[in-house]
Amino acid sequence: MKKLTSTMVTIASTGLLLTGCSSFLTDHADDYQNGVEHSETLVAPDGSSPLEDKLVIPNEDAVADLQEKKEFVAPRAPFLYQSMAKVVMMEKEASVDYVFPADIRQSKKIVEDFSVSFINEEGIVESNSDNRVTTIPTLLTQQSWWRSTWSKITRVYPDKREFSFDILPQDNGSTLVRMQTREVSQDDNANDWVSPAEDPNSYALAVKLWGTIGRKLDQNSSYLSDRKKQPEPSPVWINGAGMFAAYLGKKVSLEQVNQKISNAGLYLIGENNQLSAVAEDDIARVGDIVALEIPVGNGKTQKLFNVRRRDLDNVSWEERVYPYKVERQAAGDFLVIDVSATENPQLTSYFFAKKFLK
Known part of the structure; x- marks a missing residue:
């Protein structure tokens, strides 16, 4: 009983003490709301430097000015152009021919490396002899995901392209490379060899070979310090x-x-x-008046009516x-x-x- 009475007296005393402190001590928490601005002007003595309230930055002149933030773009140097050796490219009825100053071994090496580069597979080049290189059938353009999926479902795949390169030595020490292509179906039925110029993708590949040969031969001449023989760029x-x-x-x-x-x-x-x-x-x-024509056979077309050109896709x-x-x-x-x-x-x-x- 005494312990309970003592505990209650202690609690009551503590509460009374806290309440009494708050009664005698002033709370200044809200004094800022009643504050009044006071400002005094400093009077500097005569002959002193004018007062300036600013941040002093060491070497301020060497610090770049701040600019508006923009999306970061990684800097990259423009492509440097490289000289090309003289390579004659001739478009024949059933082939595209290249004539350039190189021996059989060097020419075959350039053709094989080029074939591997555009097919991106190992073992794709079949060298039947010292003067002929043939690639396995390949797709020049990758199928989209939808077309690829549809081909897997239907088991109907697009035709592939096969390329052949005949490497023939010439009397003047140069080499002739004859490029041909043909379509190969999924049943391995191949058409006749034709010129790459008949297919836009194959034609672009023939152009790429022309640039590759010219660049490779120019690099070799620079390695051999043979630039003085080519005074004209x-x-x-x-x-x-x-x-x-x-x-x-x-x-x-x-x-x-x-x-x-x-x-x-x-x-x-x-x-x-x-x-x-x-x-x-x-x-x-865009906007030109052009005739809308349809094919009627035998290479002829028939005009239907005039329309306005909406884009330049077919130009x-x-x-x-x-x-x-x-x-x-x-x-x-x-x-x-x-x-x-x-x-x-x-x-x-x-x-x-x-x-x-x-």
Whole structure:
């Protein structure tokens, strides 16, 4: 009983003490709401420097100014263009032929490496003899996921392409490489050998081989310190992406650039650094009135009615307008034509390059 009474007395005393403290001590928690601003002006003595309230940053002049934050873009150097050795590319009725100064062994090595590069598989090259290289059938363009899935379901696969390269020595010490292609069905039924120019994807591959041969031979000549035998730079150069550019010279003027373009048979369009392979009146534009035709057999067509052109998807590369620029590099100035809007940019780049090979 005494313990209970003592505990209750202790609790009551503690509560009374706390309550009494709050009664005698003033709470200043809300005093800031009644605060009044007080300001005094400092009076500096005569002859003293004017007072400035600012942050002093050491070496402030060496600190760059802050700029608006933008999305970070990794810096990358533009593709450097490389000279090409002289390689003659001839389009025949049933083949595309290349003639260039190299022996059989070197030529075969270039062709084999090139074949492996575009098929990306091991063991795809069949060398039947010392002067012939044949690839296994392959797809030049990858199927989309939907088409690939549909082919697996139906067991109907697209036709593949097979390529052959005949490597023939010439009397003057050069080599002739004859490139052909044919379609191979999933039943291994092969058509006749034809020219790669009959298929756009195969034609683009033939152009890529032309650039590869020219670049490889030029590299070999530089390794052998044989540059002095080629005093004149090649008129067409190639970059790492396989795109071509016309060599203009060193420190050329605007008049010289325009003259080079005109000499190549190209037309300047407007004043915004644009050109075309045809005159301005023959350029295809969105909104033009064109005839809608359907095939009727025997290579003939029949006109139905006139429509307005909605896009340039079915327009040939000659009827388009292309922006261009002059890139200045250590080796000289280059005319770079932007052909990225076309269906096959590498093929279009080659068509323009041919105009500067005259």
